[in-house]
Amino acid sequence: QRITVARAASAEQAQRVTIIMNKPIGYVSGQAEDGYEPASVLVRGERHWAEDASGIAWRREHGRGLAPAGRLDIDSTGLLVLTQDGRIARQLIGEDSSVDKEYLVRVRSVRGGALPEAELRRLNHGLALDGVALKPARVWWQNEDQLRFVLHEGKKRQIRRMCELVGLQVLALRRIRIGGVQLGALPVGQWRYLAPGERF
Secondary structure, three states: OOOOOOOOHHHHHOOOOOOEEEOOOEOOOOOOOOOOOOOHHHHHHHHHHOOOOOOOOHHHHHOOEEEEOOOOOOOOOEEEEOOOHHHHHHHHHHHOOOOOOEEEEEEOOOOOOOOOOOHHHHHOOOOEEEEEEEOOOOOOOEOOOEOOOOOOOOOOOOHHHHHHHHOEEEEEEEEEEEEEEOOOOOOOOOOOOOOOOOOO
């Protein structure tokens, strides 16, 4: 079989945009629920980061048809990807996705005292959620009250549930990287475009 892509379709695909947002607390990543607005309502011209280096100019149609490529809980902040491009959505949330995600997580012990080394090892590998073993993660102390997590999967409220299993309460959670794309200095509540040449 010989498959060709119409020139007009290629041009339309090239015009689809992907948005990198620093999601604030209080917004859901997908559809509106329980009276909370989706983060996509923040994709407006006045919230476009002034230091966006992509070279792409804001157009109103860029705010339409955006789908979240992965979830970020309502009480979490950080890097959220919204895209009009189905290829990027599949790359980030498809069943065979291998793109890792990195988080800074401020915690406190509910049992008092320091987290035993054995429990830190369990966070890295050895926990299960809903009867299913989690893929190996990389988890280490960033400072005395903050852990850094690198995950290769994204189950619902995964980090919070992992922490509960080892006696930690999550006080704040921020996603700082997805694959090769960093949150960087993007302010909370603002967004930028995925730049040409920037890859997850």
